[in-house]
Amino acid sequence: MGQSTRRTQDEEQLLPMVDSNEIPDPTDDGSSTSPSETIPIFNISNHNLLNTELELLKKGLSFVPTIRPNFMDLQTELLRFFRLVRLKAFFQLHPSLIIHSSTPFLPPSTFLPSANMVPSEIVTFEKLVQNDLQALERKKLFIPYNISRQEKDAISTLKNNPILVIKSADKGGGIVLQNIDSYKSLSINSGNITLSPEDDPHGVTKPFTEVIRANIGDAQAMGQKPITFLRQVTALCLYPELLNDNKFPEDAKQKARRILEACGGHSIGAYMDGKVIELIRTDVAKYIERRDGGIPSNPDDIYLSTGASDSIVTMLKLLVAGQGKSKTGVLIPIPQYPLYSAALAELDAVQVNYYLDEENCWALNIAELRKALNEARKHCDPKVLCIINPGNPTGQVQSRKCIEDVIRFAAEENLFLMADEVYQDNVYAQGCAFHSFKKVVFEMGPKYSNSLELASFHSISKGFMGECGFRGGYMEVINMDPGVKQQLTRLASMCLCTPSIGQALLDVIMNPPQPGDPSYEQFAAERKTVLSNLAEKASLTEEILNKAPGIRCNPVQGAMYSFPRIEIPEKAVKLAEAQGQAPDMFFCMKLLEHTGICVVPGSGFGQRDGTYHFR
Numbered sequence: 256m257g258q259s260t261r262r263t264q265d266e267e268q269l270l271p272m273v274d275s276n277e278i279p280d281p282t283d284d285g286s287s288t289s290p291s292e293t294i295p296i297f298n299i300s301n302h303n304l305l306n307t308e309l310e311l312l313k314k315g316l317s318f319v320p321t322i323r324p325n326f327m328d329l330q331t332e333l334l335r336f337f338r339l340v341r342l343k344a345f346f347q348l349h350p351s352l353i354i355h356s357s358t359p360f361l362p363p364s365t366f367l368p369s370a371n372m373v374p375s376e377i378v379t380f381e382k383l384v385q386n387d388l389q390a391l392e393r394k395k396l397f398i399p400y401n402i403s404r405q406e407k408d409a410i411s412t413l414k415n416n417p418i419l420v421i422k423s424a425d426k427g428g429g430i431v432l433q434n435i436d437s438y439k440s441l442s443i444n445s446g447n448i449t450l451s452p453e454d455d456p457h458g459v460t461k462p463f464t465e466v467i468r469a470n471i472g473d474a475q476a477m478g479q480k481p482i483t484f485l486r487q488v489t490a491l492c493l494y495p496e497l498l499n500d501n502k503f504p505e506d507a508k509q510k511a512r513r514i515l516e517a518c519g520g521h522s523i524g525a526y527m528d529g530k531v532i533e534l535i536r537t538d539v540a541k542y543i544e545r546r547d548g549g550i551p552s553n554p555d556d557i558y559l560s561t562g563a564s565d566s567i568v569t570m571l572k573l574l575v576a577g578q579g580k581s582k583t584g585v586l587i588p589i590p591q592y593p594l595y596s597a598a599l600a601e602l603d604a605v606q607v608n609y610y611l612d613e614e615n616c617w618a619l620n621i622a623e624l625r626k627a628l629n630e631a632r633k634h635c636d637p638k639v640l641c642i643i644n645p646g647n648p649t650g651q652v653q654s655r656k657c658i659e660d661v662i663r664f665a666a667e668e669n670l671f672l673m674a675d676e677v678y679q680d681n682v683y684a685q686g687c688a689f690h691s692f693k694k695v696v697f698e699m700g701p702k703y704s705n706s707l708e709l710a711s712f713h714s715i716s717k718g719f720m721g722e723c724g725f726r727g728g729y730m731e732v733i734n735m736d737p738g739v740k741q742q743l744t745r746l747a748s749m750c751l752c753t754p755s756i757g758q759a760l761l762d763v764i765m766n767p768p769q770p771g772d773p774s775y776e777q778f779a780a781e782r783k784t785v786l787s788n789l790a791e792k793a794s795l796t797e798e799i800l801n802k803a804p805g806i807r808c809n810p811v812q813g814a815m816y817s818f819p820r821i822e823i824p825e826k827a828v829k830l831a832e833a834q835g836q837a838p839d840m841f842f843c844m845k846l847l848e849h850t851g852i853c854v855v856p857g858s859g860f861g862q863r864d865g866t867y868h869f870r
Contacts, residue, residue: 484768540552580636681813
């Protein structure tokens with residue numbers, strides 16, 4: 256009978272529909288292609304094909320006839336079959352709109368709109384293409400009768416749908432959706448259809464086995480091991496019964512007892528009241544003093560927060576005001592961490608872009624700052640200057656001279672300075688060092704240390720810690736007007752308290768094991784290992800990217816990211832635009848599809864016109 260001997264229960268149910276007396280051997284005419292042994296195929300006479308189709312439809316199965324046997328036509332029919340199957344339920348809920356082209360030789364198309372659309376309209380060929388694109392943008396479904404090359408690529412989606420092939424004796428035939436779980440994929444080659452049970456049941460087989468998530472600074476998600484001492488103290492705080500376990504070092508127990516004694520009811524689950532907050536703020540202030548070489552830090556200037564992001568948004572809420580030309584303008588670096596642009600949009604503030612100097616390793620240029628400020632003053636009231644150092648997404652570490660220049664500029668222009676310093680532990684390049692803005696302000700003398708308003712931000716999410724999920728951080732504010740500071744305190748208190756376990760972790764990071772403590776050697780060794788590995792990856796990333804054609808990467812001096820520039824051919828740019836994508840997004844999606852490497856397009860961070868990047 257020319258059919259596979261492998262049959263499922265569903266196939267057996269189909270057999271009564273086929274008149275076995277009319278099924279010839281496909282080898283009789285010498286023209287039929289012998290099917291693969293893995294394909295369930297039924298050969299039937301052409302006149303019985305219609306009866307078969309009707310019977311299948313009665314059973315609720317989707318059927319699309321394949322009228323012509325050549326490769327391209329078969330692919331077209333398969334694509335139409337895929338669309339029919341995918342939209343079967345949608346047809347029942349939405350009326351269809353038939354769009355006829357004014358070009359005589361162009362077939363019409365079916366558009367599935369909302370119920371209040373008109374039943375038909377006549378459009379030009381150009382308008383037909385526009386309707387297609389607009390429908391996709393609105394996540395609606397457009398079914399062209401004429402199949403384009405791009406649409407033919409959708410045939411790969413059929414690999415999700417196990418199928419049954421029915422061929423007629425004179426090479427006509429049809430395709431029926433069947434529940435044949437053992438057949439997972441479909442390939443078309445010179446008109447032959449092959450089913451393979453080994454391929455990925457969830458879609459097209461890819462040339463990789465896992466996705467490499469290089470799109471986010473979540474170190475532990477990418478395999479970085481947590482610091483043992485931090486997790487020991489966390490465990491002891493969460494389950495105090497472990498304080499009796501001799502497996503935990505004594506210094507970890509002392510840290511946990513100190514924190515728990517300050518908590519209400521001696522429980523880390525209680526609201527963080529004044530006593531525990533005061534303990535952690537005092538430890539943060541002492542850390543800042545050690546970091547900055549003895550420059551005093553007042554615990555009253557410390558605000559605990561849910562990571563650095565929370566305090567950054569809180570500060571922006573405090574500073575933004577006005578309407579029209581009096582609306583607050585906030586200068587942010589481009590490229591920037593998208594938190595800033597998103598927060599400013601939500602607060603209806605004016606985003607004032609200043610561009611980092613890519614040709615000078617993403618350095619901050621005062622001339623560019625001044626140009627951006629002067630231009631912004633024509634339409635808003637710039638009051639805030641944001642700095643990210645070390646840089647995200649650019650990976651630069653600003654020099655001491657650059658920081659001094661920024662401080663002078665902010666003081667001269669009466670700008671409130673926000674210093675995002677969450678990557679202060681992540682400095683890798685030789686000759687680079689982290690200088691906190693607060694330290695430099697005070698070392699520049701009373702002219703600045705007594706007047707410049709500054710907020711600095713830090714977090715437990717980055718550095719050597721990588722404790723993103725615990726959401727702990729702080730903000731230090733200096734030289735803020737007492738009345739304004741009081742409003743800041745009220746604003747920060749609206750959430751009742753920050754996550755207690757995150758702040759407990761923050762306290763341990765601010766007050767880590769010291770030489771002579773039982774855990775010191777292990778803590779220091781683990782910290783060194785993490786930072787050394789990050790430094791090695793930074794160097795390797797720069798080296799490998801600069802060997803790739805069409806990619807240029809600046810030295811990764813710090814933070815956790817590189818921001819290489821990519822050259823995208825004009826043809827690819829036009830193709831991306833035709834698909835409604837930014838060119839670098841198009842690049843990133845192709846990179847993901849072909850290699851499994853997930854990165855973020857530079858357009859999400861901002862970049863100069865005509866340049867393309869990814870992080």
